[in-house]
Amino acid sequence: MNNASQAHSSSVDPRDVPKRILSDGSAMPAIGLGTFGSDHVTPAQVANAVLGAAAAGYRHFDCASVYGNEAEIGASFQAILQGGIRRDQLWITSKLWNDKHREDDVVSSCRKSLADLRLDYLDLYLVHWPFPNFHPPGCDVTSRSAGAVPYIHESYMRTWRKMEGLVDLGLVRHIGTSNMTIPKLKLVLRDARIKPAVNEMELHPHFQQPELFNYVVANGIQPIGYCPIGSPGRPERDRTPDDTAPTEDPVIVEIARRRSVHPAFICIQWAVTRGQTPIPFSVNPHNYLANLQAAAAEPLTADEMRQIAAIDRNCRLIKGQVFLWKDGQTWEDLWDVAGEITPP
Numbered sequence: 206m207n208n209a210s211q212a213h214s215s216s217v218d219p220r221d222v223p224k225r226i227l228s229d230g231s232a233m234p235a236i237g238l239g240t241f242g243s244d245h246v247t248p249a250q251v252a253n254a255v256l257g258a259a260a261a262g263y264r265h266f267d268c269a270s271v272y273g274n275e276a277e278i279g280a281s282f283q284a285i286l287q288g289g290i291r292r293d294q295l296w297i298t299s300k301l302w303n304d305k306h307r308e309d310d311v312v313s314s315c316r317k318s319l320a321d322l323r324l325d326y327l328d329l330y331l332v333h334w335p336f337p338n339f340h341p342p343g344c345d346v347t348s349r350s351a352g353a354v355p356y357i358h359e360s361y362m363r364t365w366r367k368m369e370g371l372v373d374l375g376l377v378r379h380i381g382t383s384n385m386t387i388p389k390l391k392l393v394l395r396d397a398r399i400k401p402a403v404n405e406m407e408l409h410p411h412f413q414q415p416e417l418f419n420y421v422v423a424n425g426i427q428p429i430g431y432c433p434i435g436s437p438g439r440p441e442r443d444r445t446p447d448d449t450a451p452t453e454d455p456v457i458v459e460i461a462r463r464r465s466v467h468p469a470f471i472c473i474q475w476a477v478t479r480g481q482t483p484i485p486f487s488v489n490p491h492n493y494l495a496n497l498q499a500a501a502a503e504p505l506t507a508d509e510m511r512q513i514a515a516i517d518r519n520c521r522l523i524k525g526q527v528f529l530w531k532d533g534q535t536w537e538d539l540w541d542v543a544g545e546i547t548p549p
């Protein structure tokens with residue numbers, strides 16, 4: 206039972222990968238390659254994986270300025286385009302980092318990502334987190350940015366107006382949110398001129414977020430799911446003793462055993478069957494090919510989907526502690542768990 210045994214061919218025809226249709230009718234491939242090399246994979250390794258993944262049939266790439274590798278990935282995009290894949294066959298996302306929420310910074314930050322990625326436009330640009338709080342790379346969990354603040358809707362909307370302006374300028378085709386909650390999204394949907402096309406959120410069999418998932422779908426927002434395999438390579442600061450691994454869950458392991466695939470394959474099949482767009486990270490050619498094959502495979506059965514729905518453990522892996530804004534808080538305060546925006 207390993208991924209290599211599934212890899213009967215070295216690529217997947219991109220036409221066999223399901224598409225998500227956004228509210229304006231655009232089609233987004235229902236799986237993308239994640240590019241956050243965490244603290245242990247070099248930019249060159251990720252850029253090399255982008256090249257290999259495009260050859261394997263990936264057409265969707267999830268980038269961000271804070272991942273520190275857009276310039277290297279840009280060289281890969283240039284090679285991919287020179288190799289004959291048209292720009293309109295690719296779906297490329299980038300994200301506005303937390304220290305660039307100020308109105309004056311949004312356009313220049315987007316232009317910087319475009320220059321690094323060697324592109325004229327992005328298919329999707331996300332506000333990475335709803336807080337302007339940031340942290341130095343590789344910091345530990347207790348680190349806080351000076352002047353950290355809670356979610357302030359008026360500030361977020363000032364940033365969002367600039368995001369809308371990027372669409373008007375033709376620099377980005379779609380804009381979206383990331384790491385949002387229902388109470389925050391309600392306000393954004395009330396006040397936005399251009400509504401978020403997607404919401405990027407943590408989604409895997411042990412963290413299914415059914416309420417938020419159903420809310421975004423009901424509002425015509427596509428859910429993109431990060432950490433679809435349970436992020437086994439995530440930084441130390443994002444680990445706690447209570448965390449669980451979906452790839453070790455007996456239900457996932459048993460379905461994988463019956464189908465003679467790796468449990469990661471089932472995590473991806475579950476995500477695509479459910480209707481979200483997983484963005485698994487990998488620099489291993491066997492693994493990223495297997496993930497693409499999982500996305501293009503037959504959906505899981507209704508019975509398998511019922512079994513997996515029952516193993517949700519509400520186990521958030523990316524807790525975001527470094528974005529808290531005052532002493533004495535817990536990471537739950539970032540996620541509005543009481544159903545309203547956590548008071549300042």
Ligand SMILES: NC(=O)c1ccc[n+]([C@@H]2O[C@H](COP(=O)([O-])OP(=O)(O)OC[C@H]3O[C@@H](n4cnc5c(N)ncnc54)[C@H](OP(=O)(O)O)[C@@H]3O)[C@@H](O)[C@H]2O)c1
Pocket residue numbers: 208238239240241242267268333383384405406430431432433434435436437438439467469470484485486487488489491492493495496523
């Ligand atoms: N919006 C946000 O705030 C946010 C937050 C976190 C992540 N993200 C995005 O989501 C992407 C994915 O999240 P993630 O990287 O944390 O977690 P993930 O995709 O769940 O896990 C990636 C890990 O799984 C391993 N893996 C991948 N495919 C595998 C397979 N078929 N079999 C066995 N192992 C496999 C990879 O190792 P190998 O390299 O050895 O295959 C890597 O260590 C990120 O890269 C980033 O683009 C966004």
